Amino acid sequence: xxxxxxxxxxxxxxxxxAAAKFWLKTDLLFFRLLAGSxxxxxxxxxxxxxxxxxxxxxxxxxxxxxxxxxxxxxxxxVLMTAFLFGKDPASYNLWIKPINIGLMLGGxxxxxxxxxxxxxxxxxxxDLPQALPRAFTTLIFFMIGVFVGFPVQYTASWVQESWxxxxxxxxxxxxxxxxxxxQGDGFEGYLGALTVFGAICLLFTFLSYYYEKRKKLNGxxxxxxxxxxxxxxxxxxxxxxxxxxxDTYYHLVEKPWTLKQGAIALAVIVTVxxxxxxxxxxxxxxxxxxxxxxxxxxxxxxxxxxxxxxxxAQNFITPFFEHQTSVQNFGILVxxxxxLLTAGKFVEFFNSELHINKKQVLMYSLGxxxxxxxxxxxxGCNVGALFTPxxxxxxxxxxxxxxxxxxxxxxxxxxxxxx
Numbered sequence: 551x552x553x554x555x556x557x558x559x560x561x562x563x564x565x566x567x568a569a570a571k572f573w574l575k576t577d578l579l580f581f582r583l584l585a586g587s588x589x590x591x592x593x594x595x596x597x598x599x600x601x602x603x604x605x606x607x608x609x610x611x612x613x614x615x616x617x618x619x620x621x622x623x624x625x626x627x628v629l630m631t632a633f634l635f636g637k638d639p640a641s642y643n644l645w646i647k648p649i650n651i652g653l654m655l656g657g658x659x660x661x662x663x664x665x666x667x668x669x670x671x672x673x674x675x676x677d678l679p680q681a682l683p684r685a686f687t688t689l690i691f692f693m694i695g696v697f698v699g700f701p702v703q704y705t706a707s708w709v710q711e712s713w714x715x716x717x718x719x720x721x722x723x724x725x726x727x728x729x730x731x732x733q734g735d736g737f738e739g740y741l742g743a744l745t746v747f748g749a750i751c752l753l754f755t756f757l758s759y760y761y762e763k764r765k766k767l768n769g770x771x772x773x774x775x776x777x778x779x780x781x782x783x784x785x786x787x788x789x790x791x792x793x794x795x796x797d798t799y800y801h802l803v804e805k806p807w808t809l810k811q812g813a814i815a816l817a818v819i820v821t822v823x824x825x826x827x828x829x830x831x832x833x834x835x836x837x838x839x840x841x842x843x844x845x846x847x848x849x850x851x852x853x854x855x856x857x858x859x860x861x862x863a864q865n866f867i868t869p870f871f872e873h874q875t876s877v878q879n880f881g882i883l884v885x886x887x888x889x890l891l892t893a894g895k896f897v898e899f900f901n902s903e904l905h906i907n908k909k910q911v912l913m914y915s916l917g918x919x920x921x922x923x924x925x926x927x928x929x930g931c932n933v934g935a936l937f938t939p940x941x942x943x944x945x946x947x948x949x950x951x952x953x954x955x956x957x958x959x960x961x962x963x964x965x966x967x968x969x
Contacts, residue, residue, distance in 0.1 A: 552894030553894075555890075555891045555892075555894045555895075555896050555897065556803075556891065556892055556893075556894050558891050559887075559888050559889075559890075559891025559892035559893075559896075560892060562884070562887065562888050562891060563888060563892075566583065566584070566587060566884060566888075570583055573871075574871060574877065575871075575872055578826075578827070578874065579871070579872065579874060579877050581826055581827075582827075582874050582875075582877045582878040582881065583877050583878070583880070583881040583884075584881065585819055585822070585823050585826075585878060585881065586877065586878035586879060586880065586881020586882045586884070586885065587881040587882070587884050587885035587888065588815070588819045588881075588885060589672065589816065589819055589820075589831070589878075589881070589882050589885060590672075590675065590676055590881060590882035590883060590884060590885025590886040590887075590888075590889075591885035591886065591888055591889050592807070592812050592815040592816050592819065592885070593672060593673070593676045593812070593816070593882070593885075593886065594676050594885065594886040594889040594890060595806060595807045595812065595889045595893075596780075596806065596807040596808065596809055596811060596812020596813075596815070597776045597780070597806055597812075598615060598618065598809055598812045598813070599669065599670060599672070599673040599676065600619065600664070600670040600672070600673065600932035600933075600936070600937075601664045601665065601667075601668055601669050601670040601673050601932075602615050602673075603615045603616040603619050604616075604661060604664070604665055604954070604955055604958030604959070604962075605665055605668060605958065605962065606774055606777075607758070607761065607762075608665075608958070608959060608962040609962065610771070610772045610773055610774050611761075611762055611765030611766065611770055611771035611772060611773070612762065612771070612773050612774050612777055613758035613759070613761055613762045614774075614777050614809060615777075615809055616754070616758045617755055617758055617759075618809035618810055618812070618813045619813070620751045620754050620755055620758075621751075621810060621813050622813035622814075622816055622817050622937075623747075623751065623937065623940045623941065623947075624747060624748060624751045625813070625814065625817045626816075626817040626820055626821060626937075626940075626941035627743075627744065627747055627940065627941050627943060628744065629817060629818070629821040630821060630824060630941050630942065630943070631740050631744070632821075633821070633824060633825055634729075634740070634943075635737075635738060635740060636738070639718050639722075639727065639729070640718055640721040640722055642824070642828050643722075643828050643829045643830070644718070644722050644723075644727070644830070644942045644943075644944070645722075645723060645830050645832075645930065645934065645938045645939045645942050645944060646716075646718060646719045646722040646723050646724070646725040646726070646727045646939065646942060646943075646944040646946070647723055647724075647725045647928075647929050647930065647935060647939050647944055647946035647947070647950075648709075648710065648711060648712030648713075648715075648723060648724040648725050648929070648946065649712050649713050649714055649725055649726065649945060649946050649949055650708055650709065650711060650712055650713055651708045652706065652708050652709035652710075652927040652928060652929070653927075653928050653929070653935070653946055653949055653950055653953075654949065654953045655924070655927050655928070655953075656924040656925065656926070656927040656928020656929070656930075656935065656950070656953075657924070657928055657935065657949065657950040657951070657952070657953030657954045657956075657957065658924070658953045658954070658956055658957035658960075659920045659921070659923060659924030659927070659928075659957060660920070660921050660924035660925060660928060660931060660932065660935075660950075660954055660957065661953065661954035661955060661956065661957025661958035661959075661961065662917075662920050662924075662957040662958070662960060662961040662964075663695075663916070663917040663918065663919065663920030663921035663922075663924060663957075663961070664917070664921055664932065664954070664957075664958060664961075665917075665957070665958040665959075665961035665962050665965070666913050666914065666916060666917035666920075666961050666964075666965055667684065667688040667913075667914050667917030667918060667921065668681075668684065669681075669684075669685060669688060670921070670931065670932045670933075671692070671833040671834045671837075671921070671925065671931035671932055671933055671934075672833050672882055672931075672932070672933055674688050674689050674692060674918075675689075675833075675879060675882040675883045675886065676882060676883070676885075676886035678883055678886075679883070679886055679887050679890055679896060679899065679900055680886075680890070680899040680900065680902065680903065681902070681903035682900065682903070682904065683903065683904065683905070683906045683911075684903060684906060684910070684914050687906070687911055687914040687915055687918065688914045688915075688917055688918040688921075689837070689918065690915075690918065691914070691915045691916075691917075691918030691919045691922065692834075692837050692918040692919075692921055692922040693837040693838060693840050693841035693844075693918075693922065694841055694918070694919060694922060695918060695919040695920065695921060695922020695923040695924070695925075695926075696834055696835065696837045696838030696841070696922040696923070696925055696926060697837075697838040697841040697842060697859065697922075698922075698923060698926075699838070699922060699923040699924075699925065699926025699927060700838055700858070700859035700860060700861060700926060701858060701859060701860050702923075702926055702927060703860075703926040703927065703929060704859075704860035704861075705860060706927075709926075709927050709929065710724070711724065712724040712725050712726075714726055716730035716731065717730045718730050719944075723929070725939075725944050725945060725946045726944065726945035726946070727942075727943055727944065728742075728743035728746060728747070728943040728944070728945060729742070729743040729943055731743070732746075740943075743943050747943070750948060776806070777809070779806060780806055780807075780808045780809060781808075783805060783806070783808065786798070786801040803892050803893060804892075804893040804894065817941075820937070820938070820941065821941075827874075830934070830938030830939075830941070830942060831933050831934070831937065831938050832875055832930065832933060832934040832938065833875070833879060833882075833931055833933045833934060834922070834925040834930065834931040834933075834934060835875060835925075835934075836873065836875040836876045836879050837922065838859065838922070838926075839861075839865050839866060839873065839876070840870075840876070842855045842859065842865070842866040843866055843870070846866060852866040852867050909968070909969070913965070913968065913969075928950055930950075932954065935947065935950045936950050936951055936954065
């Protein structure tokens with residue numbers, strides 16, 4: 551069975567590289583598919599995800615994933631500087647998000663739902679082949695939450711207007727662009743911004759180490775099995791290297807990546823995406839558009855949906871595989887499936903979480919709804935309101951992170967009582 555899975559996995563790669571190139575209408579759509587596949591592959595192979603950063607810390611005491619995320623934030627910002635330095639930052643579609651009550655509420659709601667459903671906006675896609683009932687239930691209600699939140703996002707002043715803004719912030723989405731605050735540093739503000747950025751990452755890292763140490767002292771630390779495996783991975787034996795051997799295949803294809811390797815891969819892919827498309831990584835808006843397309847199957851017109859959502863009707867008329875974010879999201883799912891197949895783990899993982907009870911269905915539905923609506927009032931998810939803004943030097947991303955953690959902690963306490 552595992553050999554069949556591996557053959558199927560490489561067949562999928564050939565299809566993506568060959569058939570999709572001629573199937574998708576533009577080179578940019580093909581790039582989006584490849585980028586999405588890379589993101590999904592990295593998330594799956596490193597066994598990482600934004601939801602785990604809070605859940606693992608609360609449930610096992612391990613903050614290793616949180617520290618890996620901070621590392622990823624910092625190196626992505628450094629890489630982004632290469633694109634922004636010497637240019638007008640506003641010429642890029644930087645996600646300098648507003649700082650307001652919507653951001654805080656959205657961060658809280660997203661963290662709450664993320665922890666209940668044990669996945670996030672991108673994680674719900676990588677989880678579909680691993681935990682289908684949980685991920686599918688979450689995704690359906692995630693779509694509904696986004697769709698219902700659209701009119702609030704585009705009409706509410708408490709979502710649109712920022713309490714504080716900087717020069718580039720005014721010219722983008724209305725928030726604070728950190729380099730604006732350090733224009734006298736001789737490096738267009740990026741040196742000062744990166745210094746503050748690094749200090750924030752160090753502060754969160756220190757707090758995570760302190761938290762983990764307290765958990766260990768109190769006997770509440772259990773750690774996570776996959777993290778233990780990742781920490782004890784043996785390097786390839788180059789002295790006895792044989793190209794066509796099971797050992798070589800294991801190291802090149804099957805062996806999990808460490809959390810830092812996954813973070814580096816994600817940082818590089820997101821930076822390349824920024825350079826090619828001029829946009830950051832976004833996920834969740836497409837979910838609301840998908841729900842609109844479902845409504846159209848029941849006879850509701852694109853114009854009526856557009857009037858409700860405050861989006862252009864073109865968003866709902868555009869075919870799925872001609873919509874850039876939808877293609878990219880599909881790629882995330884494909885990338886996760888490719889890793890599981892080529893590693894011979896697809897059937898094992900797919901069968902691991904096939905059964906859920908009614909209480910779990912209700913909980914995952916709540917998780918999806920709160921995440922979906924939260925993304926609209928925060929104007930993004932853990933990718934669009936957290937990772938991309940932080941890597942774009944937006945202060946809003948750090949605010950979102952704080953409230954996402956608060957929401958995640960309260961959600962875990964709530965889940966303990968329910969279950």
